[in-house]
Amino acid sequence: MSRPDVFSGPSRLLHWLMVVLILTMLFVGVFMASGAGPHYHMLVSFHRPLGIAILLLAIVRLINRRFNPPPALPADLPRVMSLVAKASHWALYVLMITLPLVGWAMLSAGGYPIPLWGQSLLLPPILPHDATVWGWLRLTHTVLAFGLFGLIMAHAGAALFHFLIRGDRVMQSMTGMPSDPAE
Amino acid sequence: MPQKLPHSSGRVLRWLGVASLPCLLAAGFAVSGGWLSPHRVTQNTLIAALQGVDGKHPGFRRNHAKGVCVTGWFEGNGTASALSTSSFLEARRVPVIGRFALAGGMPYQGDAPGKVRSLGLSLRGADGQEWRMGINDIPVFPVRTPEEFQALQLAVRPNPATGKPDPAQVQAFRAAHPWLASAGAALAKRPITSGFENDTYRSLDSFLLQDAKGHVTAVRYAMVPEETDVTIPALSGENALFERLANAIAAHPLRWTLVFTVAGPGDVIDDPSREWSGQDRQIEGGILTIDRIESEETGSCTGITYDPLILPPGVSASGDPVLQARSAAYMRSFAERSREPRPVPAVTPATLETKSQDKAS
Ligand code: HEM
Ligand code: HEM
């Protein structure tokens, strides 16, 4: 069975769209949580719906993955590397889903109303009001967000490692460049 | 097959290429997170500045640390519905979880009459909407911005040798902020009532009301007590004000009127340190009734932060920068104290119990 050597169109679209969204979220997140400036409330109000959008897109992406499986990794990739690659991709998926869920759950436990859009549309709480749970989930949100960021740094470095050092086609599989017709 | 590269210098360049993107991301993250701007005023620096004055008291609010929980209800009268679509201002009743407190970070401070008193309120709509208020019994706020708030805390921080603020520091703060002199004067001559129960609590910060046509009105608001002459005898002791409040509530429910003051032409909206003209139009929005008091140990106000930017549709923040910093700092204080072991507050269930027994006997 020959698998195509690039990710499907929808997979690539979702990947690069989510790169922009997730990086925006991480930068906005650390900026707002380390400031008390004039845009604080506006940024938090933007952070919530964007986070929920990422949660939904991550689910769409996993469904899409069932129908458009990823291309195989290069056959000559050392076993450890391909294991690390697979594990890190799953970790990315897990974080894309748990991070927004933790954000939503922590505000629920904190007894905060959770406006999704404007002031009128509220998200329902997904946990009962419990301040201790809020306190620990708020910390968890930070730890997971920093973990996601670290993983993304490694992931971006790995993509460039494939491109610049190994010279294989892993990067092209996500940018969508088809194989050399000569090959 | 991976191609072997001919020159080692090319290889170094390629490895630099690999490292470039992660480094760029890390640099962007560090800039956003403020790690390269140590002078940024943040949640943490604001809280550190408060703790520098009153010390750190785990499990307690980082400011307004000594307090009691109360409950009751708010009933709008429909009058302010002309200015705002908020359902809380319509003629209907909603439950309220509140908290009376003394300003400052010391949870066991004695109830000095001159201490700033406060009222936190969460008006709870049936649809999950809430209107939270954190209001103080002073006419204006001493500062205009979060930066000034932090600078003031640093200036009044007690000198380790004397245990008192260094007058030179306070003087230097005043001299550097001449525009705060009028607020200082208003605060110095504020009237002080005999207790929490007959005090007026003010929003200080301004808010915007939106009506159904989208028209916006800038307001400040206050909770004005129904009775100003209270016949409850004065008490003495560390918790005198709180015990007196408990006695007053035990005698009968206490009521306050929500009064909006509409900004007039000369009023500065986005600066809580500036008094308004005194000629402004006032509108009564409804009545707050408080009929139960409970210790923080068991009451439901402990699991709440009175973030002034938790607002219902029809009410929104003004451009006042202090509101933004409050929202950020209250969340941080709320998260930190919620992770710490629950402490025993100054006003315990036992304190309140003895008071109601005194009354019954
Ligand atoms: C993929 C999704 C998300 C990412 C990448 C993300 C990332 C972040 C980051 C990096 C921070 C700053 C942490 C710190 O420095 O302490 C943060 C804070 C926060 N996030 Fe998220 N978040 C996501 C989803 C959500 C969602 C869905 C919600 C709510 C519904 C939410 C609510 C918050 C809140 C309330 C804060 C705290 C702000 C403060 O402390 O001032 N987040 N987030
Ligand atoms: C910053 C620049 C980024 C680059 C250059 C990049 C590049 C790539 C490349 C080349 C692949 C294909 C790997 C393979 O076939 O094994 C890939 C896969 C993947 N990327 Fe990224 N990526 C970036 C950012 C992100 C971000 C921010 C996320 C989300 C948190 C992400 C999540 C994923 C996931 C989950 C896969 C695996 C797809 C699958 O197998 O279903 N990437 N990326």
Ligand code: HEM
């Ligand atoms: C930049 C300025 C300010 C800072 C940094 C600040 C900080 C804080 C903090 C950290 C808390 C504890 C929150 C919690 O743990 O739940 C608090 C409580 C409170 N603040 Fe402020 N505050 C500021 C301005 C104001 C102003 C202008 C007002 C009044 C109009 C105010 C009224 C209150 C009240 C009433 C509470 C206590 C609420 C309760 O009983 O729980 N604060 N403040």
